[in-house]
Amino acid sequence: MDLQVPEQEASFRDEVRTFLEENLTDEIREAGKMVTSVFSPVKEAMDWQRILNDKGWAAPHWPKEFGGTGWSVTQRAIFAEELVRAETPPLIPMGLHMCGPCLIGCGTEEQQKEYLPKILNGDDLWCQGYSEPGSGSDLASLKTFAEKDGDDYIINGTKIWTTYAHHANKMFALVRTRKDGKPQQGITFLLLDMDLPGISIEPIVGLDEVPEQCQVFFDNVRVPQKNRVGEENDGWTVAKYLLTFERGGQEYAPSLHVQLEKIKVMASRQQTVFGSLQDDPVWQYKLAQLEADVLALEFTEMRIKSALSAGKDPGALSSMTKILGTELLQAITELRIETLGAQATIWQPQALVPGDEQPIIGPECALTAMPYYLNSRACSIYGGSNEVQRGIIAKAVLGL
Numbered sequence: 001m002d003l004q005v006p007e008q009e010a011s012f013r014d015e016v017r018t019f020l021e022e023n024l025t026d027e028i029r030e031a032g033k034m035v036t037s038v039f040s041p042v043k044e045a046m047d048w049q050r051i052l053n054d055k056g057w058a059a060p061h062w063p064k065e066f067g068g069t070g071w072s073v074t075q076r077a078i079f080a081e082e083l084v085r086a087e088t089p090p091l092i093p094m095g096l097h098m099c100g101p102c103l104i105g106c107g108t109e110e111q112q113k114e115y116l117p118k119i120l121n122g123d124d125l126w127c128q129g130y131s132e133p134g135s136g137s138d139l140a141s142l143k144t145f146a147e148k149d150g151d152d153y154i155i156n157g158t159k160i161w162t163t164y165a166h167h168a169n170k171m172f173a174l175v176r177t178r179k180d181g182k183p184q185q186g187i188t189f190l191l192l193d194m195d196l197p198g199i200s201i202e203p204i205v206g207l208d209e210v211p212e213q214c215q216v217f218f219d220n221v222r223v224p225q226k227n228r229v230g231e232e233n234d235g236w237t238v239a240k241y242l243l244t245f246e247r248g249g250q251e252y253a254p255s256l257h258v259q260l261e262k263i264k265v266m267a268s269r270q271q272t273v274f275g276s277l278q279d280d281p282v283w284q285y286k287l288a289q290l291e292a293d294v295l296a297l298e299f300t301e302m303r304i305k306s307a308l309s310a311g312k313d314p315g316a317l318s319s320m321t322k323i324l325g326t327e328l329l330q331a332i333t334e335l336r337i338e339t340l341g342a343q344a345t346i347w348q349p350q351a352l353v354p355g356d357e358q359p360i361i362g363p364e365c366a367l368t369a370m371p372y373y374l375n376s377r378a379c380s381i382y383g384g385s386n387e388v389q390r391g392i393i394a395k396a397v398l399g400l
């Protein structure tokens with residue numbers, strides 16, 4: 001593994017830092033600090049995306065000819081690290097990280113021209129219509145049916161856990177177009193507008209009282225056939241191609257390091273009957289264990305970057321980082337609750353709404369602790385559950 005940082009990449013880090021200092025508005029910074037999920041408040045995330053897009057930095061991972069930056073893998077990693085350090089709101093991934101790369105790889109030229117500029121500039125907000133009740137891990141069993149009628153498909157069925165369906169104006173969806181044969185061979189990938197007649201949306205309120213996910217119902221919804229990506233009944237190929245972007249290349253360590261640093265500051269301000277919490281040996285032991293695990297994860301993520309830089313496929317390492325990253329995130333949110341004690345139990349979700357002027361009860365650092373803890377219970381489920389990731393490792397690495 002080559003860990004050397006050439007001089008030009010160090011100056012690139014300075015360039016990114018200067019840009020962030022000059023362009024992050026107070027509202028966007030504030031929203032970034034209050035984030036309690038992998039998803040940010042829509043308005044602030046989209047405002048931030050447009051600022052990045054004006055600079056040409058909204059989608060560094062896209063090929064240059066489609067609006068990417070042409071950066072090296074290391075430059076992209078530096079950029080991602082600096083965004084985390086500056087606590088910017090994470091960009092909403094369904095367009096930039098899923099639909100966009102998928103259209104670049106599998107869409108027609110017409111689809112690319114129509115959709116990609118609007119994804120980059122945040123004019124369209126996409127949601128992902130894959131999962132259905134009873135079809136999550138076993139996605140190929142999905143039942144939402146699309147029947148051909150003239151130039152259109154008519155869709156009936158339902159999708160569930162669709163993140164931000166109630167904010168999105170577009171959806172990429174998997175539908176069944178053939179009922180016989182192998183389940184994977186009867187699926188088609190479609191793009192559709194969320195305001196079409198026959199679509200209804202029911203938000204699902206999470207443990208943290210935030211309606212992030214939805215159930216979407218389709219009642220005779222008409223979608224033009226030209227909105228199909230790939231061939232009819234070959235949507236599984238497109239879906240799998242998209243999942244490589246959803247699951248691959250995500251870095252957890254930079255954000256986990258930032259969160260551990262914050263917890264240390266919180267502990268320095270907490271008093272127990274024996275003195276400062278940061279001197280408590282039991283607390284120190286828990287922190288040290290997490291720091292060692294995050295460091296180990298960081299090195300694994302470096303191995304992935306090193307493999308990608310050398311044009312190699314990191315293989316099942318991305319399943320490993322998904323498991324470790326999400327389980328460490330859950331453990332860190334637990335330590336944060338433990339560190340704050342009773343202060344973490346003051347429930348004031350309204351104070352997390354950007355622009356809310358209500359006075360905060362207790363220390364500001366405690367505001368996000370409980371909502372983040374509750375929200376992060378889901379991260380070992382979405383994007384392919386951790387049990388499913390373990391299955392991938394068992395098969396691909398251990399040959400079981």
Ligand SMILES: Cc1cc2nc3c(=O)[nH]c(=O)nc-3n(C[C@H](O)[C@H](O)[C@H](O)COP(=O)(O)OP(=O)(O)OC[C@H]3O[C@@H](n4cnc5c(N)ncnc54)[C@H](O)[C@@H]3O)c2cc1C
Pocket residue numbers: 127128129130131132134135136137138160161162163164213378381382383384385386387388391
């Ligand atoms: C917060 C959140 C956001 C989401 N956003 C979206 C979205 O935007 N769009 C979308 O389409 N979907 C979304 N999902 C759905 C997500 O992809 C599914 O929840 C996930 O794939 C698991 O499917 P399931 O919920 O049906 O559980 P199931 O597949 O029924 O699994 C139930 C349990 O069985 C285990 N299990 C299942 N199969 C296996 C196996 N082969 N080996 C070992 N264990 C197994 C699972 O790990 C889990 O613990 C989201 C989910 C969450 C929680």
